[in-house]
Amino acid sequence: MARGPAPASLLATGAIGLSVLLLLLPLPAKQAVASRVGPVLFYPAGRATAFIESMLALQRDNRALRLDLAHRVIDEALLFGLQTQNERLHRMVEMRSELPHWLIPGMVSSRPGRFVGEYLAVDSGVERGVEVGFGVVSTDGLVGRVVEVRPHRALVRTLLSPESRVSVLVRRSGAGGILRADRSAGFLVPDIPMVEDVVAGDTLVTSGLGGSFPAGLRVGVVTGIEDDRRLQLHRARVRTLVRFHAVREVFILGGALPDTSWSDDGELPS
Numbered sequence: 219m220a221r222g223p224a225p226a227s228l229l230a231t232g233a234i235g236l237s238v239l240l241l242l243l244p245l246p247a248k249q250a251v252a253s254r255v256g257p258v259l260f261y262p263a264g265r266a267t268a269f270i271e272s273m274l275a276l277q278r279d280n281r282a283l284r285l286d287l288a289h290r291v292i293d294e295a296l297l298f299g300l301q302t303q304n305e306r307l308h309r310m311v312e313m314r315s316e317l318p319h320w321l322i323p324g325m326v327s328s329r330p331g332r333f334v335g336e337y338l339a340v341d342s343g344v345e346r347g348v349e350v351g352f353g354v355v356s357t358d359g360l361v362g363r364v365v366e367v368r369p370h371r372a373l374v375r376t377l378l379s380p381e382s383r384v385s386v387l388v389r390r391s392g393a394g395g396i397l398r399a400d401r402s403a404g405f406l407v408p409d410i411p412m413v414e415d416v417v418a419g420d421t422l423v424t425s426g427l428g429g430s431f432p433a434g435l436r437v438g439v440v441t442g443i444e445d446d447r448r449l450q451l452h453r454a455r456v457r458t459l460v461r462f463h464a465v466r467e468v469f470i471l472g473g474a475l476p477d478t479s480w481s482d483d484g485e486l487p488s
Contacts, residue, residue, distance in 0.1 A: 322346050322470040324372065333401070335462035336379040338362070342470060343370045353471040359436035359459035360384065360424060361468055372470065377405070377437075378462045385427040386437050391415040394425055397437060397456060405438060410452035418442055422456060431471070 324340035331337040342348050344367050354361040354374045362376035375382055377399060384397045386407060393414030395407040410416055420440040426433030438458040446453060 320472040322348060322352075322472045324348075324468050324470055326466050326468065327371075329463070330373070333378070336376055338374040338376060338462075338465070338468070340372050340374060340468055340470075341370065343368050343372050345369050347472050348372045348470050353431045353435075354468050355435060355471065356460055356465050356468050358461070358465075359438070360431065361460055361462070361465065363431075364470065374468065376462045377458055377460070384431070384437065385425040386422045387425045387433075388414075388416050388440070389421045389423045389434075391420070393452075395452075395454070397422065403455075405456040405458055407440075407454040407456060408451065410454060412445060412450045412452055414452065416440060416443060416452055416454055 322342050324342035326338050327341050328339045329335060329337065330339055338354075338361070340354075348364060348367050350364055350367055352364045354363060354376075360377065362374050362379070362382060364372050365375045366373035377384060377397065380399050380401060382399060385394065386397045387394045388410075391414065393410050393416045395410040397405060397407050399405050407422070418440050422437045422440065424431040424433055424435040424437060436459055438456040440454045441457050442455040444453040444455075445451075
């Protein structure tokens, strides 16, 4: 039995025949056939083109939205920076009106030393009138004191250093003691007499003794009290107001107060 032509050959023959027939048709007939057949033949291509165009439009919109979002993030960061700077300047103005010193501004350039935050290097030195022993504050409170100066640089020992000692008072009751730092225990005022009134939540300020710091500078907040019945002393745990690991801008108290007969650690001078 003879085998029939292959389906592919039949399709090719039909396509050729249809092409020849279309060529022989008059122009009006060709246009009529094209108007009916064209949309069917080109529908998939048109759909694909429309889909690609919509995807490209979405990509453009997404790119524009991402760019707008990036601008908003930058604008918010700038606004936050300006607001923060504005708040610092307001506190600076308030501080200037309260302190009997002139304030020398300085930016923290590094945090030298083995334990981060115990020392700060700032970009103000002898050329701006900075001297060893000058107190250092930020808009949050007491930072420390200058221990070394160079023409364009000063080294500040912060309250975080175990070598620091500051005479403080409880602002509410006037109870006094010496603030010191312990690397394992944190900040402590271990020598408040038990007859004095001090509780958790009390604010500590400088007492003014020693001459490096004026009275009333904010230092920290009492977070807990332990009693030593044998020595009849309160031992206060303290959270300082300044974040020594993060402080960036400080103010050096130019012109120390006149010295007194008491040193900052409460000992009589030799």
